[in-house]
Amino acid sequence: MSSETPAEHPCKPLLHRLQHFVDPGPDELAALALLTRDRRQATPNACLLREGDPGRTALLLCSGWALRQRTLADGRRQIMEFLLPGDMCDPGSFVTRRADSSVVAITAMQYARVPPDLLLETLRHAPGLGVCLWWMAAQHAAMMRSHLLAVGRMNARERIAHLVWELACRLDLLHDRPPRVYRLPISQELIADAVGLSVVHVSRTLCALERDGILHRHGHHWQILSRRRLRALANLPVAWPQRLPASLHDAPTALQPRTPSTRAVKPGETPQSTS
Amino acid sequence: MSSETPAEHPCKPLLHRLQHFVDPGPDELAALALLTRDRRQATPNACLLREGDPGRTALLLCSGWALRQRTLADGRRQIMEFLLPGDMCDPGSFVTRRADSSVVAITAMQYARVPPDLLLETLRHAPGLGVCLWWMAAQHAAMMRSHLLAVGRMNARERIAHLVWELACRLDLLHDRPPRVYRLPISQELIADAVGLSVVHVSRTLCALERDGILHRHGHHWQILSRRRLRALANLPVAWPQRLPASLHDAPTALQPRTPSTRAVKPGETPQSTS
DNA sequence: CGGACTGTTGATCAAGGTCAACCTCTGTGG
């Protein structure tokens, strides 16, 4: 088949991520290419979507980082999530009058706007993609719940460890092998607003993690020195992200499953157990 | 049509909620009835779904309250959300290997388990329901983001006000008119674990809200004395929940829109503006 | 060279946590 040209595919990161789980056929590849018909650029701090906008369109990130946030009248803000290449931001917006949160570029980035009819058309061409999107949405919801758990019930150390671990896991999915050093283009202010702490305390806590030999940073380059201890701090109860359940591969409209030999092993994932 | 017998419909609360937004036809009513084929009972503290379960089934709550929670090894827990009659809990579970959170009954309750094929079959019979479920999922995601904002960036007073406001809005949707006094079958311990505070501090803060003439409670009966001040505290930027966007009513598979004369006015909702 | 932005460190402060006592209500069993 013509499936061996991922390097030139317009939404490589999404593809790359999906390939950890399923093996897209030519139909799916062609359908995915459709999604990026309306491509755009954004520079740091540009607003892709503003709170209150009618914005009836999904966003598909191709390169660069963004974030979703909500702001209070007095300036306090909460960062809901960081958005990485390959992320598809809420198709839920199709069905909603006004956005409840803003999406802002962190780095220079490329993305596509996906209007509702285009998404529906794409799904008609490649129904198997529906399961993928559904799966991604479920993973996303689980991620949000983890985030809530961290912010609501963990202390500063744990919260930050949790965030770093989450980002590392997500970045791992964008590469063939877990990178040795991660590039996290986020300031400590962003970390603070994501985990609900003050900037100063984030700085202190990061220094402490570094002193304890768990992390190492310079600039935006981060290294995880002890995956074990970081993971323990992050308190992750279940493996995340999860694979598609096997039985879905057999559904009439599903994609072909990857054969075990070619399936990449995901980084922090323990196959079964919890602790 | 035969749409005037909601009193005997097996999932009245869901219906009631949907009727604030759309006008289900006979097909939709029949299809909804299908969903509750596998009905169950639960008593307080019963576990409908346990963290780590494979549980490939959605839950449709018919009566009573439940909650979704995640627990840490040392006993700390975060309540993700309270689940009310008419709530459909994550169809996302179809596509996921293991549940990331538990669902526990708060009161005695009735619910139905909805396996994947039943849901798909139902949607085949009444495609218009798909939009409804999608809309509910989008509302749900927005609610979770609000919750995260509250826990991450608000102080005790605001967090609790936020929670009470959210619950009141959701309960309003289950009745024809906003009730004068709400029945909230939740202990202060549950409130604490939902908003990320200690029980003691919840007690103090509630007493303060009562002293300030914003709330009144005895037992599980709550009255909102000043909707204005409660709403201001809760810091709600956009109207919630939102109506379906008008254009979706015109989609080929959509339900009939309610005529303006019969559409109920929703409680805390300002039609357009933010503050 | 000067300014903006980001990160680090110290000093002080306050919101909320913890511990403990006590109270009210409800249901239970004698």
Add this chain to the structure above:
DNA sequence: CCACAGAGGTTGACCTTGATCAACAGTCCG
């Protein structure tokens, strides 16, 4: 009918985590 136990709520005293304010250092960029 009362005694008792247990759960949930209230209040006080004290302590801890993290917020706030401020000064300063490093880096990038005009």
